[in-house]
Amino acid sequence: MRLEMAKAEELLWKNNLLLLAAKYNIDAKKAGIEQAGLYANPSIFIDQSIFAEPTRRFFDFTRAGQTVYQIQQLFLLGGKIDKRIRVAELSAKMGEQEFYDLARALVSKLRRTLYFIHYYREAISFYDGSLEALEKTVSSAELAYKRRAILQAELLRLKALLFFLRKEREDLRIRVLEKEADLRVLLNEDKFMSLDIAFEPVLNQEFVENIEPGKLKISDILQTARQFRPDLKKAVQALRYEEANLELQHANAIPDLAFGPMYNRGGTAFQNYWGVTAQLNIPLFDRNQGNIKAAEKSVLVRKQELKNTILEVENDVNVALATAKAKDMLYRRFRNTYTKDYSDLAQDMILSYEKRYISILEFADFFETYRSSIVEMLRLQTDRMDAIEGVNYSVGSGVLVPNYKPSTESGRE
Numbered sequence: 001m002r003l004e005m006a007k008a009e010e011l012l013w014k015n016n017l018l019l020l021a022a023k024y025n026i027d028a029k030k031a032g033i034e035q036a037g038l039y040a041n042p043s044i045f046i047d048q049s050i051f052a053e054p055t056r057r058f059f060d061f062t063r064a065g066q067t068v069y070q071i072q073q074l075f076l077l078g079g080k081i082d083k084r085i086r087v088a089e090l091s092a093k094m095g096e097q098e099f100y101d102l103a104r105a106l107v108s109k110l111r112r113t114l115y116f117i118h119y120y121r122e123a124i125s126f127y128d129g130s131l132e133a134l135e136k137t138v139s140s141a142e143l144a145y146k147r148r149a150i151l152q153a154e155l156l157r158l159k160a161l162l163f164f165l166r167k168e169r170e171d172l173r174i175r176v177l178e179k180e181a182d183l184r185v186l187l188n189e190d191k192f193m194s195l196d197i198a199f200e201p202v203l204n205q206e207f208v209e210n211i212e213p214g215k216l217k218i219s220d221i222l223q224t225a226r227q228f229r230p231d232l233k234k235a236v237q238a239l240r241y242e243e244a245n246l247e248l249q250h251a252n253a254i255p256d257l258a259f260g261p262m263y264n265r266g267g268t269a270f271q272n273y274w275g276v277t278a279q280l281n282i283p284l285f286d287r288n289q290g291n292i293k294a295a296e297k298s299v300l301v302r303k304q305e306l307k308n309t310i311l312e313v314e315n316d317v318n319v320a321l322a323t324a325k326a327k328d329m330l331y332r333r334f335r336n337t338y339t340k341d342y343s344d345l346a347q348d349m350i351l352s353y354e355k356r357y358i359s360i361l362e363f364a365d366f367f368e369t370y371r372s373s374i375v376e377m378l379r380l381q382t383d384r385m386d387a388i389e390g391v392n393y394s395v396g397s398g399v400l401v402p403n404y405k406p407s408t409e410s411g412r413e
Contacts, residue, residue, distance in 0.1 A: 001192070004202045005114055008187060012110050015188040019106065022099040029092040036084035042260070045070035070262040070277060078254035083247050090241040097234035104230055108393040110186050113179050114201040115385040120176050121200065123378045127169035130371060133350055134162050154360040161364055165371065208381075211400055213324035213388060218317070221395050225317050226310075229396035235309040239302040246295040253288040255281040313394075320387070320394035327384040334377065 013019065047068035138158050144150045180199055184192050192199075226232065258279040265272055349366050352358045358366075388400050 001197050002200045002202050003114070005111065005204075008110055008114060008183075008201075009107060011187045011189050012106060013103075016106060016186060017188055019099070019103060022095075022102050026092065026095045026099055029088070029095040033085060033088040033092060036088040037081060039081070040074040040076070042071055042073045043258075045072070067265045068263070070260065072258045072260035072277060072279070075257045075259060077256055078251035080248070080251045080254075080256075083244065083251050086244045087241065087248055090237055090244055094234055094237045094241060097230045097237060101230035101234065104393060104396055106186060108389055109182070111389050111392075112386050113183050113186070115203070115389070116179050116382055117176055117183070117199055118201040118203055119378050119382040119385075120172050120179075123375055124169060124172050124176070126374050126378070127165060127172070130367075131162070131165055131169065134158070134165060134367070137350055138162055150360075157360050157364055161367060168371075168375075208385065211328075211388060213321065213328050213391060213400065216321060216391070216399065218321060221321065221391070221399055222314060222317055224397055224399060225313050225395045227397075229313050232309050232313050232396075235302070235306045239299070239306050242295065242298040242302045246292070246299055249288055249291045249295045252291065253283060255283055316394040317391075320390040324384075324387040324391045324400075327380065327387040331380055331384045334380075 045068070047066075047070075049066040138155075141150060141155050141158050145152060145155045183199060191197075258277075260277055262275045262277050263273070264275070349358070349363060349370075352363075391400050392398050
């Protein structure tokens with residue numbers, strides 16, 4: 001099944017279960033903002049006498065009995081509600097950055113997986129072509145051995161080479177199957193779940209060939225990373241969260257006021273008594289000292305963590321860009337050079353061996369060198385694109401991304 005990167009990314013954002021779970025987590029934290037802004041519920045107090053001595057009646061609700069009604073409303077002082085809302089808002093923003101950090105990792109993994117499958121499938125195709133040619137050579141050698149034209153050792157050497165290539169080909173195929181399994185989990189698309197489906201990533205070859213990490217300036221992408229890295233944004237929000245929490249803990253040291261009306265029938269010097277009640281805790285022993293100190297220390301912790309995150313971001317960008325430049329330079333130096341020469345020479349070497357112009361050792365040595373050069377070049381291309389995607393991941397933004405060319409063939413078998 002052909003699969004374009006643009007289509008794959010669209011399915012990732014739509015179907016990935018981890019992203020869906022992270023979205024629900026954001027909604028849950030946003031609900032905390034609503035909860036933080038709610039006022040306390042009023043409380044109602046009722047006192048009814050069980051036995052009225054003058055009337056000798058139980059639960060006397062008449063004028064001869066005693067009944068007390070009291071309503072109180074708690075008023076939060078010190079701006080506690082606004083500060084609670086601020087803390088909840090920063091918690092929600094941290095949740096959003098966690099979502100974007102997860103998305104950054106998943107998109108990077110998706111792209112790397114597609115690049116891996118593409119180049120390893122090319123390697124498998126090379127092995128298929130080499131195995132076909134070598135199997136013909138082995139068949140010719142078996143006939144020659146029956147005619148006593150070659151030694152058994154020479155035939156066994158060819159068969160060992162054939163076995164080695166088959167084993168390497170199967171190892172590559174298994175790794176592709178593992179990556180395809182990762183792809184199915186990432187995309188979570190029903191039509192991709194069948195194990196009979198093999199993926200053929202469709203890449204923008206013009207982008208792949210023309211991309212040049214060497215043109216990027218480290219100062220520019222560092223500035224971009226400081227602006228877009230979700231984990232750095234989360235570290236900033238975490239510091240602001242602790243600062244807001246410190247303000248809230250100072251506010252919590254201010255006692256709150258409970259206030260409301262009261263009615264007492266038959267329990268005071270007056271038959272029907274109306275009054276006002278007020279309740280205020282005296283901050284004599286508990287002034288929230290412990291929570292304030294803990295919040296102060298948490299601010300210091302977040303400051304150090306933020307500094308460390310900045311250092312990690314700068315280091316990640318430097319290493320990623322240096323790696324991408326090195327891989328790209330190596331690829332540009334050797335692409336379409338000696339591997340092409342080996343490819344042109346391969347058929348000539350097979351014919352030369354069959355005509356006995358070269359020995360088995362020369363043929364085997366050439367074939368192993370030829371195989372190694374082609375496969376290593378394909379691996380270099382994989383490593384190069386992996387390193388290029390590493391730059392995108394380290395920056396937190398697509399500074400080196402393909403220009404998608406929509407195709408109606410994407411997703412077709």
